[in-house]
Amino acid sequence: MKSSKELFEELQGNIIADNFEKEYTLKEKKxxxxxxxxxxxxxxxxxxxxxxxxxxxxxxxxxxxxxxxxxxxxxxxxxxxxxxxxxxxxxxxxxxxxxxxxxxxxxxxxxxxxxxxxxxxxxxxxxxxxxxxxxxxxxxxxxxxxxxxxxxxxxxxxxxxxxxxxxxxxxxxxxxxxxxxxxxxxxxxxxxxxxxxxxxxxxxxxxxxxxxxxxxxxxxxxxxxxxxxxxxxxxxxxxxxNRSEEYYKVVSSTNDRFNIYSAKLTDTGFEFGMTIKDEHKPTYPEEVKNGRKNIIEKYGVLDEDGLYTTESQKIMSQKMNELSVASPYKEMLEKYEKEDTPILSRGLTIDVKSDIEDGCYVMNNKGEKFECTMSPSRKCNYNFIDGDKYDFYETYSMTKYDATDDITMVVNYRGTLEYIRLQKVK
Known part of the structure; x- marks a missing residue:
């Protein structure tokens, strides 16, 4: 089994100049x-x-x-x-x-x-x-x-x-x-x-x-x-x-831009999905993009197969890291990340130590809170769709064994906790 570093280097080694810049952006985003x-x-x-x-x-x-x-x-x-x-x-x-x-x-x-x-x-x-x-x-x-x-x-x-x-x-x-x-x-x-x-x-x-x-x-x-x-x-x-699902309907929501399209409970988890209207994907900072292209042009070395050499990949990654933390690029990227991330959730980040209160969770009427699961089979989606919508889909660890008829979905939308009250469909 290769290490995550080896996998990433292998991934980088199979893309050309334009794709290297795009892949680095994905690597940078948590x-x-x-x-x-x-x-x-x-x-x-x-x-x-x-x-x-x-x-x-x-x-x-x-x-x-x-x-x-x-x-x-x-x-x-x-x-x-x-x-x-x-x-x-x-x-x-x-x-x-x-x-x-x-x-x-x-x-x-x-x-x-x-x-x-x-x-x-x-x-x-x-x-x-x-x-x-x-x-x-x-x-x-x-x-x-x-x-x-x-x-x-x-x-x-x-x-x-x-x-x-x-x-x-x-x-x-x-x-x-x-x-x-x-x-x-x-x-x-x-x-x-x-x-x-x-x-x-x-x-x-x-x-x-x-x-x-x-x-x-x-x-x-x-x-x-x-x-x-x-x-x-x-x-x-x-x-x-003969496994089956149970479904919940919306009773109330503190945000009328939320359109809940899925609230499904099974023996092993709870799936929640919604879209947010009037959300537009921000444009990636042109200055950062040009800075990265300059790094690729200056330090990128191709081998006989048209792939970047391992050494040049390391140098480009190092230079792009330096660019990302240098002013004014750092501030540009932070602004872009904030606009590009309407939903704040532990499911989005590599850092799983973040406080549950700062993310999204589902809560039963006993006050018990359930985070998103880290199962490899977990269903999730955090993406802009149709030009003016954001799709949020996540799987939580609440099951049929700890759910109640009335539950509350708590969503951190751009730093504000929004509350969606749900009731089981009989």
Whole structure:
């Protein structure tokens, strides 16, 4: 997995002069679109955090379960209120071979312990058990990541919900995964696999097929690959395939320019959408644009493929950073950012430490406040549309289990808190 810096440099390295200036502008803006690229990397590195504390909550008794799925507070709330399925299935054992190693076969047992499925998420916890031969090829204490590199998930209608390899028939989906718990003594590992997409079907049966487990250890460049043949089938409970939404209507709003077009509640979250009329996207400061073009013309060096060299990219980025904090460009950019950001929300910024009171949130009639979720499956939009409107769409961690019939959506519109009272449609 490349670092966010490497990803950004690779992105920059594949654009020419005009696009470099545009991409730098996007990098500079602290919008969710930038955080979107980083969050998947962060999700993977959660494995180190979970691994460090994993044994404390892994392999535990049913009485002390507190579900943490790595998909945001909404999913965790739903799971802890019963929106999760324990399979109680038997372990499926396989004698595996270890690629590039001449040792006895390693016996590996695999099963799915629990799972969650909604419109956007398919969250699965795999349990793996190994025999003593595993110690000859893998150091449990140094496992950084495990990948089921040829995993294919399908349902009873042969719809491919997830494919680790390219498959033109598969639903376009993403993945975050991490090792939730690991025990060298028990030779067990809990692997959390979170798949997500724009819309999952209401499947009633799921099939998980994979033949390779790839282990990445902290001090090794090459992966250790166990080859077997696993086929795990599970029934989907009715609460998942008969999932439904509840809707809210507007009772009152402190701003008559707000047009609310979505207020939808599910088992795992609350989605809110509105447009603001008479909003016009500001023009990017011409002086800043010209200053950046001058930097590109002066320091940009192309290689034989017509791409910027790594060294020239670093120099241009440094010079553009210096330009952005120098007067009068700094003041121009601050003015532009303020005009270009009608809605102030934690969902917009990389800095997630901002006070909830200064952003947007939804509140039930008990006074409980719910922020936007940081789930990778989160639906959000912050954009100017149709020339004179601004579209705001966000997903919050309030669920069916903590919502009330009357709720209030609080929106920070250009520094002023606006209140939208909503009532559940019966």
């Amino acid at each position: 919008y969710w679109r930038v955080y979107e690229m980083k969050k998947r990397i962060i999700a993977i590195t959660m494995g180190g955090i979970m691994l460090a504390s994993g044994v404390a909550f892994g392999f535990h008794s049913e009485e002390i379960i507190n579900y943490m799925k790595g998909l945001g507070k909404g999913i965790d709330t739903a799971a802890n209120n019963g929106y999760i399925e324990k399979t109680n299935m038997e372990t499926i054992n396989q004698n595996t071979t270890v690629e590039n190693n001449i040792i006895d076969n390693v016996k590996v047992g695999a099963k799915i312990d629990d799972f969650i499925m909604d419109d956007y998420n398919l969250s699965v916890k795999f349990d793996f058990e190994f025999d003593e031969n595993i110690d000859k090829v893998i150091d449990f204490e140094k496992i950084k990541n495990i990948e089921l590199s040829d995993l294919c998930v399908s349902d009873e209608n042969n719809i491919i919900l997830y494919s680790a390899f390219y498959n033109e028939n598969a639903i376009n989906s993403g993945l975050n995964s991490f090792i939730k718990a690991s025990s060298k003594e028990l030779k067990k590992i809990e692997l959390q696999y979170n798949m997500y997409t724009d819309k999952y079907p209401k499947s009633q049966k799921l099939s998980f097929k994979f033949a390779k487990m790839e282990f990445q250890e902290m001090d090794k460049n090459e992966k250790t690959v166990l080859s077997g043949n696993w086929n795990i089938n599970i029934d989907v409970p009715e609460k998942f395939y």
